Amino acid sequence: MNKNRIFNVLLTGAFVIALPLFANAQKPNWQNFDLKTDSTFGISTERAYKELLKGKKSTKVIVAVNDGGVEATHEDLKRIMWVNTKEIAGNGKDDDKNGYVDDVHGWNFIGGPKESVNFETLELTRLVRRDQARFANTTDATVAEKDKQDWEAFKTRRADLEKKLGEAKQGLAGIAGFKNALDAVVKKIGKENPTAEDFKNFKPANEPESRIQSVMSEQLQKGSFADFYEDQIKEGVDYYTRQAEYNLNLDYDPRSIVGDNPNDSKEKFYGNNDVTGPDAMHGSHVAGIIAADRTNKLGIMGVADNVAIMGVRCTPNGDERDKDVANSIRYAVDNGAKVINMSFGKAYSWDKAIVNDAMKYAASKDVLIVQAAGNENQDIDTENNFPNHKDLDEKTIASWITVGASGPKDDETLKASFSNFGKTQVDVFAPGVRIHSTVPGSKYKDLDGTSMASPVVAGLAGLIRSYYPKLSAAQVKEIIVKSVTKVNHNVSYKKGEEENAESVSVPFSDLCISGGIVNAYEALKMAATYGRSSNAK
Template identity: 35%
Template structure:
């Protein structure tokens, strides 16, 4: 049956290519002829290369030509992420509301296991009504969990069944030791900087009474006072040597984007928290949740998905950016236009400073499936997974219920065929993929040259499915603002929004069909690109993902129409 279905899909794909030859061109001799103005930069990812010579997703082209109305009700897209800014002007009426729950009555009205889950759920919500700010990195959890089993043991003492976990423990332990040493040294340096900053500032006041110096001015002044080995002994007691040191110190602060003593102290606080919380094997964020971390269970956490206090906006920013790309209002003449207007966002909080917990990932996926989501966007990732089996089971659960999973490939600039990156549909043990409803998305820029693939993105011929714009993306931000940011976190929702658009017009398609349509209908670019993480190693763009293509909404909608017609 699977072979017959695959054969039919191939026939449909080639039929759609034949009937729309222009739409599926592989572009060569690429040049960006149109000047990229600040206004175009805000919407570049929505452009079409054939019309605009800008390698966007051809969204504007599809909307300009489409005359049809959506066939289905709003598509629910679950965003498993941070908190969200529910008050953002461009997301009004775009947030999912649980139709079977009575607000704030303290009762689980719909009997889904979550009390007062009106707009979603925070799996990082604490018993006191707050939320987790700091959590462990996953390799810390692995060392803590497996230390009693494997500490100080050699491989010959390990059984064949435990060998894989033993090696993962050693890998985690090595990274933990390295990171602890790094942050200890950085914190020591910041402690020194906090003490030295007022002295340096006072020393430079003689030269800059208004304290309005730039990096360039300091650099020019530093060169003037720079001392070589021959004159060191003669001038070591000279006041100019002290000034030179203070100039060098202040230059370094500007290099680290520290423009005030408050900035230095903030970095000191961050480094201290990373060392004593993220990397601390004795710190466990689960204690404030009151759950049992050993089992999967409903009900822990709270319904506080959006703490709108001004000083809490940072923790809302990521989810707000992702949501805007997918669902920002297209008709209110404000801010930006989301990919699909026919969407409701279901915010599910699992992210904080640290690595997401596999239990929260699995339970959020199951919540999304059980409460009507068709698409789950996951713009997060990590290099270790302590309970990957929980996540795999949740992914299979989503597959059984025809729900599509979209994941951002990550910003580590490495090959995820060789370096595990989670969550994934790959067990990284040589076995086949665990599900057929998972799309992993890398990032491209608007540069039609060797820098076409974003320098930060992960890649992989087997484990990255396709690419989408993720460089310099203008979107919604927490605090009712708009901002530009980069990362595969912004490429993933391009695909999620496209899937929602497809389903809103062709609701009878399956998750597997939508995935295949998105991958097959992408735009191939005939470019030699620099491999992320290398200085100048070049390969064909097609070698960095399974499809070798970039998301194309226009093509996807054409193909979806043809596949849908053949299903009738």
């Protein structure tokens, strides 16, 4: 799964570590602001409610969050969770005969009889493990002619895995060293939550302490020590630990928890009804962006005001499996979802065909899929990012939107530094920087990523389908793409993740099909008159 990581290299004596940038906070709800009235490049949702939707009736629409789990009891989500009224909660029976027992709020395709999968390997790791067994005694000299292409692919993947694992171990060692040095300095300062001024006044005894002083004095100009430590130090350690011990570990395989045959892509009835799972941070944040309760005067306000969130758990802390993705799409479609948000992606695919078939199925049932473009700052016209529609029919593509992430300022920084892009593969951009939304424990948090931009668009799609229910999925996509606020200036980004990577300036129109940022106000204006000849509302 693509996580929301923005890396900055900090040099601290012997330590060279990669940490997320400690970005300046944005105003909560900025993604719904209007560029002209608020000087913030949101999607004009609040203006649309005030000027276009006031007094209008709407129909409830189900939006599926196919993700890592949604906290159904969250104070800002509990009222808007989908409830399967055909199912009697907790009776251990499949009352609606859909093949899933007690699926009251959705389904968990990475759960088993006793627990659920939390950490998983990357698809890359699984492919290398599979082919390592196949080519156990093979060399360049002995490989059969018919296997040469697969053998070369295996060697490339194995080298990629070894490189990534080495980087993860180096990153873990670096950030652990930084943490230890920082902890020692904080102990000397004698305050639990020191300020930038405390670090400036600290008298370092050696070069590492001087570097800690320099780094922290700068970082704490932008936020508190507690937030920095939690969001960057602890999360950084956890991130590299997950990579080294789980994601890139050939010996790690948690699938026995589920109890299915992971190689049988046709198997559909497995999992459990726990839509929260062991880590609902990502999915809960996504759900809140789409539809957090706009009426309860708590927390935040989602984009859509009359949708029900269906939780479909298919993505662990690692890469999702194609089998689970396909089944999660089919489950959402068969149980009434009209929009599916998929804030995930990966560089390799085990069984792209099974996901393609599920995408085609969704399109045939008039369901719109909204997908995050990914966070590697890559051109996905040329770089692999799965799922993708590079080999799909036009009807399916017409019911599928891919979303890049934008920032709040209408200047050269508009493209989020991490966001993938693609003139033929990415449809639109939407706010995805420091988005404030719901997280477990009835709490709220700022997160970055195309994972946050995608639900902004899914929320807009749900909003349109709610107020104009006669519009088809393809029409809703067309409206969203046609009604963007065009960006007529260049944006800058670095070509690569290295600190000294070349910075380039390109027309924003080169980054996506529409050449703009989604606009709820303009989309709803267009929807009001769209397709009247075909009896659209």
